Amino acid sequence: MDHFPSPYRLEQLISFLRTSPRRRSLLATGTLAALYIVLRHFWTRKQTGKLVTDLSEVGTQFGIDPRDEFDYIVVGGGTSGCALASRLSEDTSKRVLLLEAGGSGRALALSRTPSAYGGLFMSNHCFPLYSEPQVFANGKKKFWPRAKMLGGCSSMNASMAQYGAPEDYDEWGAFMKDESWSWKNFRRYFNKFEKYVPDPRYPEVDTSVRGKHGPIRVGYFNFITNSAKAFIDSCIEIGIPFTPDFNGPRGTMGVMTYVDQKRERVSSEAAYLTPKVLARKNLKVAIHAHITRVLFDRDDGELRAVGVEYANTDLMLKQKGTVYRSRARKEVIVSAGAIHSPHASHPGRIDILMLSGIGPRAHLEEHGIPVLHDLPSVGTNLVDHPSIDLNFKDKRNESTRFLRPQTFMDGCRLMFAAVRYRLGFSGPLAMNLGEAAAFVRSDDPKLLAGYKSVSESVWTDSTSSLNSPDLELFVTNFGFLDLGRTWFDVHTRALHCYLLRPTSRGEVRLKSNHPFDLPTVNPNYLKDSNDLEKLVRGVYICLRIARARAFEPYLDHDSSRADLDQGLIGKTHAELVELVRERVQTVYHPSSTCRMAPEGEGGVVDARLRVYGVKGLRVCDASIFPWIVSGHPAAACFAAAEKLAEEIKGGM
Numbered sequence: 219m220d221h222f223p224s225p226y227r228l229e230q231l232i233s234f235l236r237t238s239p240r241r242r243s244l245l246a247t248g249t250l251a252a253l254y255i256v257l258r259h260f261w262t263r264k265q266t267g268k269l270v271t272d273l274s275e276v277g278t279q280f281g282i283d284p285r286d287e288f289d290y291i292v293v294g295g296g297t298s299g300c301a302l303a304s305r306l307s308e309d310t311s312k313r314v315l316l317l318e319a320g321g322s323g324r325a326l327a328l329s330r331t332p333s334a335y336g337g338l339f340m341s342n343h344c345f346p347l348y349s350e351p352q353v354f355a356n357g358k359k360k361f362w363p364r365a366k367m368l369g370g371c372s373s374m375n376a377s378m379a380q381y382g383a384p385e386d387y388d389e390w391g392a393f394m395k396d397e398s399w400s401w402k403n404f405r406r407y408f409n410k411f412e413k414y415v416p417d418p419r420y421p422e423v424d425t426s427v428r429g430k431h432g433p434i435r436v437g438y439f440n441f442i443t444n445s446a447k448a449f450i451d452s453c454i455e456i457g458i459p460f461t462p463d464f465n466g467p468r469g470t471m472g473v474m475t476y477v478d479q480k481r482e483r484v485s486s487e488a489a490y491l492t493p494k495v496l497a498r499k500n501l502k503v504a505i506h507a508h509i510t511r512v513l514f515d516r517d518d519g520e521l522r523a524v525g526v527e528y529a530n531t532d533l534m535l536k537q538k539g540t541v542y543r544s545r546a547r548k549e550v551i552v553s554a555g556a557i558h559s560p561h562a563s564h565p566g567r568i569d570i571l572m573l574s575g576i577g578p579r580a581h582l583e584e585h586g587i588p589v590l591h592d593l594p595s596v597g598t599n600l601v602d603h604p605s606i607d608l609n610f611k612d613k614r615n616e617s618t619r620f621l622r623p624q625t626f627m628d629g630c631r632l633m634f635a636a637v638r639y640r641l642g643f644s645g646p647l648a649m650n651l652g653e654a655a656a657f658v659r660s661d662d663p664k665l666l667a668g669y670k671s672v673s674e675s676v677w678t679d680s681t682s683s684l685n686s687p688d689l690e691l692f693v694t695n696f697g698f699l700d701l702g703r704t705w706f707d708v709h710t711r712a713l714h715c716y717l718l719r720p721t722s723r724g725e726v727r728l729k730s731n732h733p734f735d736l737p738t739v740n741p742n743y744l745k746d747s748n749d750l751e752k753l754v755r756g757v758y759i760c761l762r763i764a765r766a767r768a769f770e771p772y773l774d775h776d777s778s779r780a781d782l783d784q785g786l787i788g789k790t791h792a793e794l795v796e797l798v799r800e801r802v803q804t805v806y807h808p809s810s811t812c813r814m815a816p817e818g819e820g821g822v823v824d825a826r827l828r829v830y831g832v833k834g835l836r837v838c839d840a841s842i843f844p845w846i847v848s849g850h851p852a853a854a855c856f857a858a859a860e861k862l863a864e865e866i867k868g869g870m
């Protein structure tokens with residue numbers, strides 16, 4: 219096991235090397251070599267190669283012949299889309315086209331390096347979304363980054379492989395009256411995508427229930443910070459049991475370090491679009507290909523999806539782009555994520571369901587869009603995991619703050635870490651920035667000892683069972699504000715809590731039918747006062763963890779910094795309520811906007827993910843979740859894609 223803070227020995231090493239001319243020249247040579255290694259790491263572009271068609275180059279040598287017909291067209295090469303296209307094209311008798319609005323995630327060092335994903339948030343590889351002002355959260359707009367690249371959000375996420383509580387899926391199965399979604403059956407697809415890498419530090423894990431041959435490598439971090447270890451010990455101290463495996467049949471409750479991919483990110487693109495898969499003659503993958511709309515025909519009076527229209531948006535913006543059309547003989551499968559599947563995205567005319575004329579009649583008519591099929595629930599039911607960050611002064615000044623260098627020494631530390639990562643794939647760059655977490659219930663009396671609520675506060679159970687959590691608590695080895703866009707100028711450590719089963723619902727809506735308008739996204743954070751109360755309890759539990767003995771050597775509760783949170787301990791319920799309203803933000807897990815549900819109960823797709831009332835059109839991504847999972851959603855996206863691919867191949 220690796221421990222921080224080796225980069226902090228760097229200062230002593232550098233001072234020592236400066237003490238004689240020979241050592242100084244050694245230092246200079248070492249620095250140049252390190253620089254070379256770091257630059258190579260960041261400049262080497264692992265291209266997916268000419269096997270992928272870049273729409274910017276269509277018309278030159280790699281065009282998609284517009285007369286081409288495909289059996290299946292997958293819209294959106296994200297987490298679910300890459301998995302689907304890869305599995306569907308295993309049947310060599312079927313032609314598959316995968317269209318992705320962004321470029322390759324594998325080509326980006328910021329994506330490949332597990333700790334660097336925050337650097338993508340404000341880049342061209344991200345849709346720069348903001349929520350509507352949050353009426354129940356002090357009227358603030360919230361930043362909502364969504365990935366725009368092959369691999370989708372799996373190319374930019376925190377790599378936390380926790381699959382949700384088994385009972386979450388039992389709830390899906392019961393709701394749909396379809397046992398294929400309940401855990402005892404659906405878990406097969408989690409095993410199918412997973413290649414579990416056993417770790418001698420966790421011999422208790424029952425490997426017989428874990429996947430062995432899937433494309434997604436799942437394992438434990440080889441680098442664990444002191445913050446993570448102190449967090450685990452503090453959780454145990456206040457009564458949260460240690461669990462060796464969040465994804466075993468006993469469920470998710472407890473505390474541990476994350477089961478995760480090792481060292482280098484395993485995105486959906488990296489795992490499912492390997493060079494061997496891309497070499498398949500029956501699979502075509504096009505990047506920088508924005509879907510502008512789904513094309514429909516009438517088949518015996520019924521609406522049928524028959525293809526898609528797409529363009530290279532960058533060229534379209536310069537008004538010299540061509541619009542392409544590809545026909546789907548069998549199906550169009552929309553996998554553009556919980557925001558873009560129901561709606562439209564920026565920058566460019568990206569008309570998926572609503573702008574294609576499928577959605578709530580009154581809303582479409584309001585924007586002058588011809589209604590092809592009135593489906594009131596498209597874009598509704600938006601739900602996200604809301605989160606709160608708490609930042610504390612780091613007593614030992616050994617946080618990983620240098621990942622966003624502010625001083626010359628920080629720069630040296632980053633370079634040292636980059637060299638170490640590059641050479642051995644270890645160290646702080648190989649971690650996901652939040653290596654330990656705890657899953658708990660907000661009604662656990664042990665954890666709420668001493669908690670003083672106010673009489674009007676409400677709490678109703680929104681979990682899928684008494685064995686399922688509604689709060690996740692986790693630690694990061696540095697503090698930040700505003701989703702990491704602002705870092706502190708002192709060493710900090712942070713605790714975070716988020717609500718796993720919120721009951722507030724929002725929506726994705728058209729701002730206008732103008733091709734270059736962003737959609738409006740409104741998660742309605744804290745609309746239901748239950749959500750507010752549960753987050754306040756989460757903050758309270760985090761504060762207890764912060765005061766536990768195991769954290770004592772690491773957190774400075776006597777700091778005088780007004781922008782840090784040592785002063786929260788002892789605050790009243792009303793003060794914590796105000797804190798939650800002020801700080802609540804996304805933890806990047808929107809779902810349920812094309813909900814799988816009976817049509818009369820807010821459904822957009824049925825249990826086979828077919829859009830109600832339209833033939834040849836399915837949706838497969840986080841937008842279909844009937845309820846948000848009480849964990850991390852990427853795994854459910856992989857599993858749903860595996861399931862759908864198998865069913866389509868089996869003729870369902």
Ligand SMILES: Cc1cc2nc3c(=O)[nH]c(=O)nc-3n(C[C@H](O)[C@H](O)[C@H](O)COP(=O)(O)OP(=O)(O)OC[C@H]3O[C@@H](n4cnc5c(N)ncnc54)[C@H](O)[C@@H]3O)c2cc1C
Pocket residue numbers: 293294295296297298299317318319320335363364365366367368369370371372374375376377378379380507508509510553554555556558559563568569570805806807808838839840841850851852853855
């Ligand atoms: C910063 C961050 C951290 C996260 N951390 C974790 C974590 O640790 N663990 C976890 O399990 N989950 C995590 N998540 C959430 C998880 O990654 C997502 O829920 C999941 O990846 C969503 O998958 P999807 O298939 O629904 O959509 P996405 O992966 O978002 O894929 C949608 C794809 O469609 C493309 N697209 C959109 N519109 C169009 C169009 N018009 N034409 C063509 N293509 C289009 C997009 O570019 C994108 O590639 C995180 C997410 C983020 C953003």
